[in-house]
Amino acid sequence: MPEETVLSVRALSVGYDDEPVCAPIDLDLTPGEAVAVIGANGTGKSTFLRTVLGLQEPLAGRTRLLGAEPDPRDGDLRASVASVLGDDAFFPSLTVTEHLLLTALGHRVPDARDVVTDLLEEFGLTDRADALPAALSSGQRRRVLLAAAFVRPRSLLVLDEPEQRLDAGMRNRLAELLVEEREDGGAVLVASHDPVVVERVATSVVLLHDDGVRTLDPAAGAAAIAAL
Numbered sequence: 001m002p003e004e005t006v007l008s009v010r011a012l013s014v015g016y017d018d019e020p021v022c023a024p025i026d027l028d029l030t031p032g033e034a035v036a037v038i039g040a041n042g043t044g045k046s047t048f049l050r051t052v053l054g055l056q057e058p059l060a061g062r063t064r065l066l067g068a069e070p071d072p073r074d075g076d077l078r079a080s081v082a083s084v085l086g087d088d089a090f091f092p093s094l095t096v097t098e099h100l101l102l103t104a105l106g107h108r109v110p111d112a113r114d115v116v117t118d119l120l121e122e123f124g125l126t127d128r129a130d131a132l133p134a135a136l137s138s139g140q141r142r143r144v145l146l147a148a149a150f151v152r153p154r155s156l157l158v159l160d161e162p163e164q165r166l167d168a169g170m171r172n173r174l175a176e177l178l179v180e181e182r183e184d185g186g187a188v189l190v191a192s193h194d195p196v197v198v199e200r201v202a203t204s205v206v207l208l209h210d211d212g213v214r215t216l217d218p219a220a221g222a223a224a225i226a227a228l
């Protein structure tokens with residue numbers, strides 16, 4: 001594995017109770033690249049993301065994440081990998097600002113208050129800064145989770161269908177932020193059903209399908225989404 005490889009996956013089989021949910025997957029991700037994982041509902045995108053993050057045991061194959069076996073308890077890994085999966089939770093008595101500050105301070109972000117203020121603006125949350133989670137819309141809660149991933153240092157960003165519940169304006173802005181992320185040397189692994197995210201953000205696409213796994217270029221990946 002080249003030294004700068006962020007994620008290397010070889011013949012990785014993922015699934016439940018010894019039953020794979022899709023064909024084995026191979027993938028390499030280096031700084032400055034974004035890989036989009038696409039496929040119809042139930043083809044294994046979320047299962048794959050959880051497995052490469054070490055949140056779920058693989059059935060077979062090998063994953064190296066930042067040079068090591070993926071282990072979510074590993075401090076170096078937690079410091080370097082920001083993820084937004086589907087199971088994120090909120091503290092019911094902390095405001096939007098307090099959630100972002102907690103994340104920033106926990107990761108020792110310099111000038112945390114200024115960074116949080118900028119991200120509130122970026123994610124259209126400035127006027128909801130003092131709101132509690134229960135008083136947010138589902139799209140606003142999604143924005144808070146995404147902002148929390150961007151508020152902290154990271155060398156890999158893993159997002160599971162980040163477009164979910166976002167309006168068109170925010171989906172476009174998110175795509176821009178993800179392009180900036182890879183142009184600044186970050187690595188992005190994103191599962192998505194959004195052709196805009198796939199075509200604009202991805203440098204390569206992995207299509208999960210019952211018949212097998214294929215690697216596509218971003219334009220072909222965006223077209224494949226329309227045909228799912």
Ligand SMILES: Nc1ncnc2c1ncn2[C@@H]1O[C@H](COP(=O)(O)OP(=O)(O)OP(=O)(O)O)[C@@H](O)[C@H]1O
Nearest residue numbers: 016021039040041042043044045046047048161191
């Ligand atoms: N905890 C679980 N136990 C057993 N099977 C599961 C579990 N979670 C998911 N599955 C099954 O594994 C398969 C893959 O699910 P997964 O959530 O990874 O798909 P996905 O590609 O992310 O789908 P979607 O596009 O709907 O989000 C599905 O058939 C699903 O029903």
